[in-house]
Amino acid sequence: MKSRIFLILAICALISCKRESKISSSQWISVSEYVQYNETGEALKLKSGNFTYDFKKNQIPFKKVILLNASMAGYISELGAEDLIIGVSSPEYIFSEKIQGKIKRGSIQNVGNEQKYDVEKIISLKPDAIFTNHIASFDNTYQLLKNNGIQVIFLDEYKEQKPLEKTAYLKLFGKLFGIDKKAEAEYTEIEKNYNELRKLALKAKEKPLVLANEMYGDVWYLPGGKTSVANYISDANAQYILNNNTEEKAVPMSFEEVFSKAKSVKYWVNAGNHISKKEMLNMNPFYGKLNVFNKGYVYGIGGREKEKANDFFESGIVRADWVLKDYIKIFHPELLPDYQLTYMKEVK
Structure with a gap:
C-alpha cells in the first residue's frame, strides 16, 4: 500500500515538473x-x-x-x-x-x-x-x-x-x-543617457533635502520612499524627506507632520502646475509657514503645458532621461550650466 502511495506521489511530482517546465x-x-x-x-x-x-x-x-x-x-x-x-x-x-x-x-x-x-x-x-x-x-x-x-x-x-x-x-x-x-x-539610448546623468549627479558636493507633491484638502500626499519620484530624487543625488520609507504608493500626512519634517528642506518639487506662489497661498495659506516656501526653491511641473495637456504625463513617462536631467539641474545647477528645464518650472 505504501509503495503504491509513493508511486502516485512520484507521478504527481513528475507531472507538476512537466507543467512547470511549460510555463517556466x-x-x-x-x-x-x-x-x-x-x-x-x-x-x-x-x-x-x-x-x-x-x-x-x-x-x-x-x-x-x-x-x-x-x-x-x-x-x-x-x-x-x-x-x-x-x-x-x-x-x-x-x-x-x-x-x-x-x-x-x-x-x-x-x-x-x-x-x-x-x-x-x-x-x-x-x-x-x-x-x-x-x-x-x-x-x-x-x-x-x-x-x-x-x-x-x-x-x-x-x-x-x-x-x-x-x-x-x-x-x-x-x-x-x-x-x-x-x-x-x-x-537603449534613453537608458544610456539616464545612467550617464546618474553618474554626473554623483559629482555634486551637496546632497540637499527635498520635499515633493502638495496638499489636497487637509492631506499632503507625499510619494512613498520607493516610488518613482523618490527614485528620481535619489538618482539625482539628493535626499528625499521620506527616503527611509518603504511604500510604493502615496503616504498621506497632515500639514503638521510635514512641517515637522521639512525644517531643513531646500527644494520642493512636483508642487503642481501653479503659476505663482501667490496662487499657492490663495489655495492653501499653510504653505507660507514652510521654510522652503519662503527661503528655498519651489518647482512645479508646468514646463510643457497647453491648456489641459501636460507633457510631463505624456513624453515625461517615456523620457526618464529628460526628467532626471531636470531634477539634476534643480538640485545641482552647477553640473548642467547650459541646460534649460524641460518639464519643471520654478514657482516664484
Whole structure:
C-alpha cells in the first residue's frame, strides 16, 4: 500500500515538473516588474499585471489602435507610430502636436472620456486593439468591447516605480507594432543617457533635502520612499524627506507632520502646475509657514503645458532621461550650466 502511495506521489511530482517546465519563468522575457512576454513561432503571449493575453501571429503587428490614456500617446509618439492611432479618449489632455493635428483633420476620432466612452463609435472603427489602464468600474464596457471582437489590453505603467521600467514599455509597443529594432534602439539610448546623468549627479558636493507633491484638502500626499519620484530624487543625488520609507504608493500626512519634517528642506518639487506662489497661498495659506516656501526653491511641473495637456504625463513617462536631467539641474545647477528645464518650472 505504501509503495503504491509513493508511486502516485512520484507521478504527481513528475507531472507538476512537466507543467512547470511549460510555463517556466525562464521562457518569459521581462519588460518591467509588471510586464512580460513569451514569443513562439505561432504566438505571442503577454502578461500585464493580473492579465494575460495570447496573440496569434496573424493578429500582430497591430495596424489600427485606440488609446484611452494620454500616457500611452507618449510611447507611440516616441516611436513615431502616430499613424497607427485611429481613436483617443479625452483628446484635450493629449500634448503631442502631431496627434492633435490628426484629431483636427479627423484621421483620429474622439471616442469619449473616462466618464463615458462612445462604445458604438469604438466598435465602428474596428480597431485591432485598445490600450488603456484598467478601471474596475468600466469592466462592463470592456466586456462589451471584447464581445464585439475587440482586443482590450490593460497596461498599468503608472504602477511601475523604477523610471527606466516605465520607459521599457517602448519595447512592448515595438513588439506589438512590428518595430522591435526601433523600440530597442530608443530604449537603449534613453537608458544610456539616464545612467550617464546618474553618474554626473554623483559629482555634486551637496546632497540637499527635498520635499515633493502638495496638499489636497487637509492631506499632503507625499510619494512613498520607493516610488518613482523618490527614485528620481535619489538618482539625482539628493535626499528625499521620506527616503527611509518603504511604500510604493502615496503616504498621506497632515500639514503638521510635514512641517515637522521639512525644517531643513531646500527644494520642493512636483508642487503642481501653479503659476505663482501667490496662487499657492490663495489655495492653501499653510504653505507660507514652510521654510522652503519662503527661503528655498519651489518647482512645479508646468514646463510643457497647453491648456489641459501636460507633457510631463505624456513624453515625461517615456523620457526618464529628460526628467532626471531636470531634477539634476534643480538640485545641482552647477553640473548642467547650459541646460534649460524641460518639464519643471520654478514657482516664484
